[in-house]
Amino acid sequence: xxxxxxxxxxxxxxxxxxxxxxxxxxxxxxxxxxxxxxxxxxxxxxxxxxxxxxxxxxxxxxxxxxxxxxxxxxxxxxxxxxxxxxxxxxxxxxxxxxxxxxxxxxxxxxxxxxxxxxxxxxxxxxxxxxxxxxxxxxxxxxxxxxxxxxxxxxxxxxxxxxxxxxxxxxxxxxxxxxxxxxxxxxxxxxxxxxxxxxxxxxxxxxxxxxxxxxxxxxxxxxxxxxxxxxxxxxxxxxxxxxxxxxxxxxxxxxxxxxxxxxxxxxxxxxxxxxxxxxxxxxxxxxxxxxxxxxxxxxxxxxxxxxxxxxxxxxxxxxxxxxxxxxxxxxxxxxxxxxxxxxxxxxxxxxxxxxxxxxxxxxxxxxxxxxxxxxxxxxxxxxxxxxxxxxxxxxxxxxxxxxxxxxxxxxxxxxxxxxxxxxxxxxxxxxxxxxxx
Numbered sequence: 001x002x003x004x005x006x007x008x009x010x011x012x013x014x015x016x017x018x019x020x021x022x023x024x025x026x027x028x029x030x031x032x033x034x035x036x037x038x039x040x041x042x043x044x045x046x047x048x049x050x051x052x053x054x055x056x057x058x059x060x061x062x063x064x065x066x067x068x069x070x071x072x073x074x075x076x077x078x079x080x081x082x083x084x085x086x087x088x089x090x091x092x093x094x095x096x097x098x099x100x101x102x103x104x105x106x107x108x109x110x111x112x113x114x115x116x117x118x119x120x121x122x123x124x125x126x127x128x129x130x131x132x133x134x135x136x137x138x139x140x141x142x143x144x145x146x147x148x149x150x151x152x153x154x155x156x157x158x159x160x161x162x163x164x165x166x167x168x169x170x171x172x173x174x175x176x177x178x179x180x181x182x183x184x185x186x187x188x189x190x191x192x193x194x195x196x197x198x199x200x201x202x203x204x205x206x207x208x209x210x211x212x213x214x215x216x217x218x219x220x221x222x223x224x225x226x227x228x229x230x231x232x233x234x235x236x237x238x239x240x241x242x243x244x245x246x247x248x249x250x251x252x253x254x255x256x257x258x259x260x261x262x263x264x265x266x267x268x269x270x271x272x273x274x275x276x277x278x279x280x281x282x283x284x285x286x287x288x289x290x291x292x293x294x295x296x297x298x299x300x301x302x303x304x305x306x307x308x309x310x311x312x313x314x315x316x317x318x319x320x321x322x323x324x325x326x327x328x329x330x331x332x333x334x335x336x337x338x339x340x341x342x343x344x345x346x347x348x349x350x351x352x353x354x355x356x357x358x359x360x361x362x363x364x365x366x367x368x369x370x371x372x373x374x375x376x377x378x379x380x381x382x383x384x385x386x387x388x389x390x391x392x393x394x395x396x397x398x399x400x401x402x403x404x405x406x407x408x409x410x411x412x413x414x415x416x417x418x419x420x421x422x423x424x425x426x427x428x429x430x431x432x433x434x435x436x
Contacts (some may be wrong), residue, residue, distance in 0.1 A: 014074065014190060015266045022069035022259060036256045037062045063255035063371035068220075070209075070262050075202055079236045082255055083248040086185065086205025087113055089219030092379070093150070093181055093201060094118070096236065096242035100126030102149035107134040108366065109160035111183070112358035114152070115366055125253045131365060133165045135302060140172050148178040149231070153199075156186040156306075159353045159374040161293045161318050163302025166309055170198030174229040185344075190269040191312045195224040200232045206250075208344030209315065211261040212268050215253045228390035268346065271379040272315025278382050279375065279389070280317045288326060288393050290371070293318040316343060317375045322400075324370040327352060329399035331373060333392035334383055343376030349384055350375050 007022045025032050025344040042054040054060055068080040083089050094117070098104060104118065108131055118129045132143045134153055143399070144151070151173040155164040166182060173180040181201040182194035188209045194202050204210055226233045250258070280294035292299070295306035296313030306313055313390040321327040331339050337348040341357050351357055377385065
């Protein structure tokens with residue numbers, strides 16, 4: 001059993017599904033929380049006759065199936081495969097559904113690892129990779145061709161938070177017999193369900209908001225009913241065949257942790273969204289910030305589309321400072337907010353994409369401005385988050401030869417080391433903004 005396939009039903013509310021889907025009491029003991037099935041193989045009573053559909057853990061485990069069931073019900077999907085990373089989820093889609101001569105269209109703002117994977121691995125197999133501004137449906141209409149097999153969308157995108165009209169993009173893709181795949185990691189099924197809007201595939205890095213506790217690496221691929229176009233009809237069969245062959249499944253323990261994280265996903269996403277909105281609005285008032293990107297702001301170019309297709313605007317805020325020097329000083333000056341890659345955990349994280357998560361696109365058309373910062377807003381008290389950002393911005397004054405000074409005239413002692421190489425390790429950093 002390498003994936004979960006289900007027939008659509010009339011579901012309970014999404015918070016109820018988050019708690020209960022794939023999380024029924026364990027049958028043998030009545031344990032309210034399912035055990036971790038840490039085994040490599042499963043007993044049979046007669047040859048080839050499995051007790052619950054499981055024979056060997058490479059192809060499936062009860063914990064993995066529980067997680068896949070929950071994801072299916074949250075995304076209104078008919079198929080789910082829980083795998084061992086977000087990149088593995090992407091590789092499963094690319095390997096199962098692309099071949100020599102095919103083309104994939106990707107957005108202008110895309111996760112650096114996605115671009116690296118396609119350019120380094122799939123392009124050499126004869127897959128064409130074309131970059132298009134997918135916020136402009138006319139540009140997609142002009143670019144799509146009979147070679148296009150997949151239109152790959154991130155919405156909101158990483159790190160620029162572009163918003164793509166899923167329904168209109170699906171229409172254009174399907175007219176050309178191409179699949180629409182949506183990386184919905186930043187939204188989660190709590191805020192956005194792409195299959196309901198016409199997408200064929202949904203991809204998640206479950207490492208991020210879905211698990212939500214920065215202690216798991218995982219991913220997921222979900223699919224709809226295959227009725228959108230001729231190419232879509234074979235998606236599930238090809239994914240199942242590929243996944244059975246290459247063994248990308250998530251481990252029992254990571255599946256168990258991720259399923260546990262989903263139980264609080266609705267309440268966590270509500271807190272993330274509320275805090276991110278407050279942070280974005282506050283950042284707009286600061287002179288040191290040249291631009292704030294957050295779909296919940298009326299100033300965001302995709303605000304109206306986001307309002308139409310999302311139930312909230314997410315927990316990531318991106319910004320550009322007035323100078324590169326200030327950006328580098330800012331990310332090493334926070335005390336409560338941790339400088340680290342990844343996002344979506346309960347704790348706030350700050351990232352300098354040009355030198356961290358998006359270094360893979362540094363020398364191409366997708367390169368990230370060095371003044372750009374991505375902020376994953378956690379669920380801490382909003383006053384503490386804002387206080388930390390305020391002191392960090394004040395501390396950057398020395399890095400730019402003046403600028404906005406703090407109220408007491410203090411500047412960062414080490415602000416002239418703007419590359420951040422002397423930042424203390426997280427374990428040695430004790431927050432002073434909030435006592436925790």
